[in-house]
Every structure is written in C-alpha cells, then in structure tokens.
Amino acid sequence: MACTYESLPLPKLAAILPFLNKTAMGDASFPFPNPSSYRLGSWWYVIALLSVIRPHRIEWTLPPSSVLALRAVKTLNRPVTRLLAEAASRNAPGSVNTPVLSARCYFLSDWEAPTPRTSIIGRSWTSTELSVQQDSVKSVRRILSEPLALRSAMKEENSCDTLELLQEALDDPRDGLGDYRPQTIRLLQDLVSKSRRLPQRVRLLAVRNRVFRDAGGEAVIWTVELDGKPVIARDARPPENLDWASTDGKLILSTVRREIVSQIQIQHPNVLPILGISSDDVHPLSIITPLAPKGNAFVYLRGLELSRRGSALLNIIPNIASALDYLHQLRPPIIHGDLHGRNILIDAEGNGLLSDFGLSRFKHELTRTMTNIVEGGKYRYMAPELLSASSDYKFRTTPASDCYAFAMTILELMTLQKPFAEFDNERAAFSAAERGIRPARPTGGELEMADEQVVNPLWNLLTEMWDREPNKRPTMFKVNCRVIDIICTDSWYDS
Incomplete structure (x- = not known):
C-alpha cells in the first residue's frame, strides 16, 4: 500500500488506521512515524482516495488481495464514509477538528501506464x-x-x-x-x-502513421502509433494560415508548454494522463495521451442498451466529480474551462476520464477574447457571468463556472440531448440562461435513469450547481461529497 498525505496529524491518522487495518487492509502494518512510503503488494490495481474535510487529503493505494470483496467501482463509498467518520469520532470525542471523510475507489485501465509521479509514490x-x-x-x-x-x-x-x-x-x-x-x-x-524547453520528465516520443480523427474549437486530434499501439496526439488549433515561426505562433507554443508543465503535476485516476510530446516540422508540439477505447461519454452512453445507460452514467458522474474536486484543490487550482460530454472520455472499464482541460486557454492567450470559448455550441454549458457585461467574472473561468458546466454536462448525459434543447440557436440558449431560465426537469422517455431515490436528490443538486449567482453554487468538494452520498447507496452496491 502506498500512502501520501498533506499535513495530516499523526493522532488523526492513527485514529483511522485500526479501522482500515481491520476492514480493508488485511494484515497491513504501518511503521510510524514516517507514513509517506508504505507499500503492500501490487499498488497499481486500485486507488482509493479519502478526502478529509479540514483541510487534508489522503491517497491510499491498495493491492487486489485487500479489495477482493469489492465487486464494482462504486463499492468503497458510503459504508466506508460512514464508518470512517464514526471511527474517527470514537477516537477523538469532542474534538473540533474531527475529520469528516469521504471515499472513492478507482480501478485503473490496463492501458493506463502510471505517470512518473504516480510511479514515485x-x-x-x-x-x-x-x-x-x-x-x-x-x-x-x-x-x-x-x-x-x-x-x-x-x-x-x-x-x-x-x-x-x-x-x-x-x-x-x-x-x-x-x-x-x-x-x-x-x-x-x-x-x-x-x-523553450520542457523538463526531462516530459518524454519526447517518436510517433508515426498520423491519421486525422477530429477537430474542435481549440485542438486538432489525431490517431498515431506509439510502439505499435494507437494513441492520441492533440495539437493546439491555430488560426488559419498561421506561421508557427511567427510571433503569434511562438506565443501559442509557449502557452502549450506552460499548460504541459501544469498538467504533468496532475495525478488522478480520472484525469487523462499525458504520456509525452512529439514534434516535427508540420506539428511542432503535439501532446500525446492514451486512446480511450470507448470514445467520449456522449457517444458511449448513446450506444448502450437502454437498460444499461443508467448504471453506466451513475458510474461516470462520481468519476468526474472527483476529478474536478481534485483539480480545484490543487495549489494553484486548475480550472477546466471547457467541460461538456465530449470532453469526458471512457476507458475500457467504463470509467470517466476528464480530458482537454486547459485547451481553451491556447487561443485565448493569442486573441485575448472569449471567441474560442463559445465556438462549437459551448454557449449551452457556459455560466451566465462569463459573458455578462456587468459581471465581475466576465471573460474569466472560475471553479464556480466549472460547477455550472458540470451540471449542464450531467443533464446532457442524462437526456442524451444538449442543454436547452428547445432552443435551436446557441445564442438564444445562452440568453435564456442569462435571464435566469434553467432547463426543465426531464420526464418519461427523456430520462434514462428510473431510480427516483437517485434522480430526485441528483436533480436538487443540479439546481444548486447552476444557480445564477456564482457564489451560491457549491464547491466541487461539496458536490463530490453529495454525489457520493446520492449515488453510492447501499442498494446501489447490491444492484
């Protein structure tokens, strides 16, 4: 088992370790006082993240033998949340700093090679x-x-x-x-x-057989071969006829390098990792990432049988909530800024992977406008304050705007329709949102999840997440905890 932690007092750590030993770790031992480099078995199978409210985070890595009873990606959630909190409370009665814990369990995909910092941990x-x-x-x-x-x-x-x-x-x-x-x-x-250099940790990869795959407002996506296996290459999409050697071209490449530096510090099982970069005369700086075998979340859910969509979606939502919570709690925080169903990729096990964060800044760095943000139908996911003339947040994405976009993304994946589907025009959809209009709750055949015990509280959460006032929206940490409590119920485990 590997463990990393931030400023967790040893008494609190000791308070929860006996419980973890008994219920999850088997015969694991913990050599105090240096709990920063534990190891037990094959660490890379399962990662359980225990988020501690004031103000710590622990990351535990468990071997397969320790989680034999876990039957699905959701299993280590509400029971662990409840029992950990009770265990901590029993061991620290009356303490104002008693940690309140929530847990997520992730199964990494076969193709997802550990990134260097993960390997270090x-x-x-x-x-x-x-x-x-x-x-x-x-x-x-x-x-x-x-x-x-x-x-x-x-x-x-x-x-x-x-x-x-x-x-x-x-x-x-x-x-x-x-x-x-x-x-x-x-x-x-x-x-x-x-x-104009990157750290040696960012590997320069030799890729071949570049085949066009897709293009969006900020990136051109290619399928390429790396050591005989397909992977993805992402290029920042420049304005037409831009010369990479020009001042503007160099500015874009500089911005890409800065984003790469930011992204290689990220280690989360539901954030698409960077494998390295490639460079040639035509494509001066491509970001290489794994190929998600099941495509994006929208296409994946649309291709499933009706009876399987609900369970698949209820697996994806906690994945992305946890990833956004992680990004927002980094120092400095990372804002996705371009969240929608097609920026959530699906691995071989059906888990959601957050991708393409930071791409919206590439052209923004060049144009200094929000034009790039609203290309490709993104008005429907944009928080109203981003384009409001009277807003303090105009042209500036924030954790609150990510929260709004995540709510719209959940709605999109629930209904398999774009938010504000009743509006054909993108600007009309945004104008409605700016006036305080919000999507109506889907009913009947529009909603592919039938469990009212999940749908009702989830809808209530969405209405809070897309509140008109940014400061009234919950933080992604609170959203993550609520999602775990709503979705990962005992009945959900048994299903």
Missing part, C-alpha cells in the same frame, strides 16, 4: 534518494526566498539545471515544498516559456 524510496529530494526542496526554497539566488537560477546558462531542479522538487512524494509549491510551478512555467 508507488515505490519504496531509499534513504539516499530521499536525501537527494530533500536537497532539491531546500535549494528551491532558497531560490524562491533569496532574490540573488533567483536571479542566478534564471540566467540562461543555468536554465537547464534550474528546470530539472524545480521539477525534481515538485516530484517529492512528501510534498516538502508546502506553501512554496504554487510559486515553484509558476517559476517553472516562466522558465519553460523563456528557454
């Missing part, structure tokens, strides 16, 4: 390696706190070494950077833009 570290990581963290902290050290690190002749040093510190499994982490990522992004 999942293996045992030698004392020498940990010492090197600690030295990197100390060096980065000094660079960020001393102006002279910062100036020296940013010099062109030192840029390559500084680049690798920053990424090495970010990869520290103990998160030794702490509050310095956001500054480190921003500095790494600035250095990548300045030097």
Whole structure:
C-alpha cells in the first residue's frame, strides 16, 4: 500500500488506521512515524482516495488481495464514509477538528501506464534518494526566498539545471515544498516559456502513421502509433494560415508548454494522463495521451442498451466529480474551462476520464477574447457571468463556472440531448440562461435513469450547481461529497 498525505496529524491518522487495518487492509502494518512510503503488494490495481474535510487529503493505494470483496467501482463509498467518520469520532470525542471523510475507489485501465509521479509514490524510496529530494526542496526554497539566488537560477546558462531542479522538487512524494509549491510551478512555467524547453520528465516520443480523427474549437486530434499501439496526439488549433515561426505562433507554443508543465503535476485516476510530446516540422508540439477505447461519454452512453445507460452514467458522474474536486484543490487550482460530454472520455472499464482541460486557454492567450470559448455550441454549458457585461467574472473561468458546466454536462448525459434543447440557436440558449431560465426537469422517455431515490436528490443538486449567482453554487468538494452520498447507496452496491 502506498500512502501520501498533506499535513495530516499523526493522532488523526492513527485514529483511522485500526479501522482500515481491520476492514480493508488485511494484515497491513504501518511503521510510524514516517507514513509517506508504505507499500503492500501490487499498488497499481486500485486507488482509493479519502478526502478529509479540514483541510487534508489522503491517497491510499491498495493491492487486489485487500479489495477482493469489492465487486464494482462504486463499492468503497458510503459504508466506508460512514464508518470512517464514526471511527474517527470514537477516537477523538469532542474534538473540533474531527475529520469528516469521504471515499472513492478507482480501478485503473490496463492501458493506463502510471505517470512518473504516480510511479514515485508507488515505490519504496531509499534513504539516499530521499536525501537527494530533500536537497532539491531546500535549494528551491532558497531560490524562491533569496532574490540573488533567483536571479542566478534564471540566467540562461543555468536554465537547464534550474528546470530539472524545480521539477525534481515538485516530484517529492512528501510534498516538502508546502506553501512554496504554487510559486515553484509558476517559476517553472516562466522558465519553460523563456528557454523553450520542457523538463526531462516530459518524454519526447517518436510517433508515426498520423491519421486525422477530429477537430474542435481549440485542438486538432489525431490517431498515431506509439510502439505499435494507437494513441492520441492533440495539437493546439491555430488560426488559419498561421506561421508557427511567427510571433503569434511562438506565443501559442509557449502557452502549450506552460499548460504541459501544469498538467504533468496532475495525478488522478480520472484525469487523462499525458504520456509525452512529439514534434516535427508540420506539428511542432503535439501532446500525446492514451486512446480511450470507448470514445467520449456522449457517444458511449448513446450506444448502450437502454437498460444499461443508467448504471453506466451513475458510474461516470462520481468519476468526474472527483476529478474536478481534485483539480480545484490543487495549489494553484486548475480550472477546466471547457467541460461538456465530449470532453469526458471512457476507458475500457467504463470509467470517466476528464480530458482537454486547459485547451481553451491556447487561443485565448493569442486573441485575448472569449471567441474560442463559445465556438462549437459551448454557449449551452457556459455560466451566465462569463459573458455578462456587468459581471465581475466576465471573460474569466472560475471553479464556480466549472460547477455550472458540470451540471449542464450531467443533464446532457442524462437526456442524451444538449442543454436547452428547445432552443435551436446557441445564442438564444445562452440568453435564456442569462435571464435566469434553467432547463426543465426531464420526464418519461427523456430520462434514462428510473431510480427516483437517485434522480430526485441528483436533480436538487443540479439546481444548486447552476444557480445564477456564482457564489451560491457549491464547491466541487461539496458536490463530490453529495454525489457520493446520492449515488453510492447501499442498494446501489447490491444492484
């Protein structure tokens, strides 16, 4: 079992470990006081995320033998949530800091190769390696706190070494950077833009047999071969006749590099991982990701038999809620900014994978307008404040606008119709949303889930998520907890 944690006091950790030992871990042992590098069996089969409300997050990795009783991806949820909270409460009576816990369990796909940081977390570290990581963290902290050290690190002749040093510190499994982490990522992004290089952790891949697959407002998507297997290549979609060597072309490539740096720090089983990049004269910077064998969520659900759609959707919704919660809690937070059913991909096991976040910023960096956001029918998913002349959030995506878009995406996947389907015109749909009109609750044949115990509370949650006032929408952490409580019921486990 591998475990990472952020600032979790040992008494709280100790309070829940006996319960975990008894119910999930079998005969696992926990060598205190350094619980940052546990390992038990084949760590990559199952990842259970335990989100702790004030203000911590734990990530547990369990071997197959520890989860033999788990029959489906939903199984480790509400019972674990309830019992963990009770266990913590019994061990810390009257404590104002008693953690409230929620759990998600994920089965990784066969094709989903672990990314480097996941590999780092999942293996045992030698004392020498940990010492090197600690030295990197100390060096980065000094660079960020001393102006002279910062100036020296940013010099062109030192840029390559500084680049690798920053990424090495970010990869520290103990998160030794702490509050310095956001500054480190921003500095790494600035250095990548300045030097036009990426850390060595971003592998340069040799791909071949490029075949056009799709094109959207921000990206052109290709199927390519990597070591004889199909994968996906995504190129930022430039304006027509743009020369990549021009100032505008270089600006787009610089923005892509910054986004890659941001995305390689992400480790979540429901976020599509980056395998590396490829580059040639025609395609100067392609992001390579795994091929999701079952396509996007909209096409996947539409192709299922009516009797299977409900259960498939109720598997996807918690996946994406957890992924968005994770992105929003990163330091600094990552906003998806372009959420809809076609940006949710489906792996071989039917799990949802969040993809294409950050792409909407590529052309926005060039044009400084919101034109790119509203291409391709995206008005229907846009929070009203994004284009409102009187809004403080005009032209600026936020966690609240992601929450709104997620609600519209859930509705789209429930009904297999675009939000505001009664409006043929995209601008008319957005205008209706701006006036406070919201989609009517689907009934009868429009709704492919019949379980009212799920549909009723889920609909109530959607109405909160698309509230007209951004500050009245729940955070994605609260949405994630509500989704788990609504969908992952005891009857759902037994179904």
